[in-house]
Amino acid sequence: MRHKEGNKEKDIIEAAIKCFAKKGYHHSKIIDIAKIANVAVGSIYVYYNNKEDILIKIFNNLWERLYFKITNIEKNSRLTPVEKIDTMIEDIFDAFIENPNLAIVFVNEQQYLLKLSSTLSNNFHKKYLDVGEIFIKEGIQQNIFSSEINSNIFRIFILGAIRNLLRYWADTPVKISLAKIKENVTYLIRNGILKK
Amino acid sequence: MRHKEGNKEKDIIEAAIKCFAKKGYHHSKIIDIAKIANVAVGSIYVYYNNKEDILIKIFNNLWERLYFKITNIEKNSRLTPVEKIDTMIEDIFDAFIENPNLAIVFVNEQQYLLKLSSTLSNNFHKKYLDVGEIFIKEGIQQNIFSSEINSNIFRIFILGAIRNLLRYWADTPVKISLAKIKENVTYLIRNGILKK
DNA sequence: ATAAATTATGAATACTTATTCAAAAATAAT
DNA sequence: ATTATTTTTGAATAAGTATTCATAATTTAT
Numbered sequence: 472m473r474h475k476e477g478n479k480e481k482d483i484i485e486a487a488i489k490c491f492a493k494k495g496y497h498h499s500k501i502i503d504i505a506k507i508a509n510v511a512v513g514s515i516y517v518y519y520n521n522k523e524d525i526l527i528k529i530f531n532n533l534w535e536r537l538y539f540k541i542t543n544i545e546k547n548s549r550l551t552p553v554e555k556i557d558t559m560i561e562d563i564f565d566a567f568i569e570n571p572n573l574a575i576v577f578v579n580e581q582q583y584l585l586k587l588s589s590t591l592s593n594n595f596h597k598k599y600l601d602v603g604e605i606f607i608k609e610g611i612q613q614n615i616f617s618s619e620i621n622s623n624i625f626r627i628f629i630l631g632a633i634r635n636l637l638r639y640w641a642d643t644p645v646k647i648s649l650a651k652i653k654e655n656v657t658y659l660i661r662n663g664i665l666k667k
Numbered sequence: 668m669r670h671k672e673g674n675k676e677k678d679i680i681e682a683a684i685k686c687f688a689k690k691g692y693h694h695s696k697i698i699d700i701a702k703i704a705n706v707a708v709g710s711i712y713v714y715y716n717n718k719e720d721i722l723i724k725i726f727n728n729l730w731e732r733l734y735f736k737i738t739n740i741e742k743n744s745r746l747t748p749v750e751k752i753d754t755m756i757e758d759i760f761d762a763f764i765e766n767p768n769l770a771i772v773f774v775n776e777q778q779y780l781l782k783l784s785s786t787l788s789n790n791f792h793k794k795y796l797d798v799g800e801i802f803i804k805e806g807i808q809q810n811i812f813s814s815e816i817n818s819n820i821f822r823i824f825i826l827g828a829i830r831n832l833l834r835y836w837a838d839t840p841v842k843i844s845l846a847k848i849k850e851n852v853t854y855l856i857r858n859g860i861l862k863k
Numbered sequence: 864a865t866a867a868a869t870t871a872t873g874a875a876t877a878c879t880t881a882t883t884c885a886a887a888a889a890t891a892a893t
Numbered sequence: 894a895t896t897a898t899t900t901t902t903g904a905a906t907a908a909g910t911a912t913t914c915a916t917a918a919t920t921t922a923t
Contacts, residue, residue: 497693635827663859707872
């Protein structure tokens, strides 16, 4: 049996991330992706059902990795709720440090994808959010977080804030360091803007 | 000279908002918009240069209105920096209360548009952000806000958070009231999650 | 009432682009 | 070396859809 030499499947998905980041999903043409990946147009359809399928797989990979990390945080009973949220935020930032293009695709196409991915069987994105909400509830139960906070609203609040910052950072990586952003986010979440 | 009876220009832009909200910009067809607006396909091209032009005008209208409001806040010297930010947040939420569809279009297409609108002459969006940043700097200068906060990061942080909450709210208006969301956002920005 | 000007129409056009598939190339098995 | 199997290819196909424009309808002016 013939054994594949290169890894076209991987080449294609990496090319797609580059292309989607640069032009956006809807403006990326299959032929663009093929050129970046150095394969023929037809080859893409050997490894993926269609264009949408590529995007779905990009996201599923990402959320699977993040879900793996958050379950590790959850298992670590020595961490306080504050530390859990800090670590969770750190993991999200870290996931994008190695791949700014992925960050851009994430912030731009995530919403479009939610409509499709909700039908997927292993929805790592949903699972991830559920664990995140548990952390907030723990903090409130343990009387560490203010009980005035609605955990659902907070979850959406914080993810939106991070997403927007990542987009900004990914677009202009020179202007400000991700470490600085991470620091500010952690501070703002803990203390808000008012001076103590 | 002939005088227009109805207002097709307005009908079209309102139909476009509905359609973009429901299907997304890229999946909305000109013929869809024409049907909703009760006009012929050709009429759309009488009032707008092309499909993109409609989207650009939707956003320009929105940011123009918000810019008008924020300049009024700026002029009101009796307000403290905290009150200014509170009012600013309130205005953003209010702008979408009357038109949930506009909120959906805003959160979904804003990013795609930034690439185009940056070339526009009256960029109300940019002007708006600049005034917002002034409020933060005032607060830090007057020693009311923590000086650990980077005003640029905060601006992006807070707008991202609001955008994400609006999207959530617009998608599921029954689950949670906008008033409740607004309340939580104000609280979080002031105090963070930690109990005092 | 007629002409002039304006506004509205939608079938036809032109263009883009995702997807297919028959054939070729590359590799493995005999 | 020959055959079988797998992988790759890209021109051709198919489908969709933004935009145009000649014509019609409507309103205003004379």
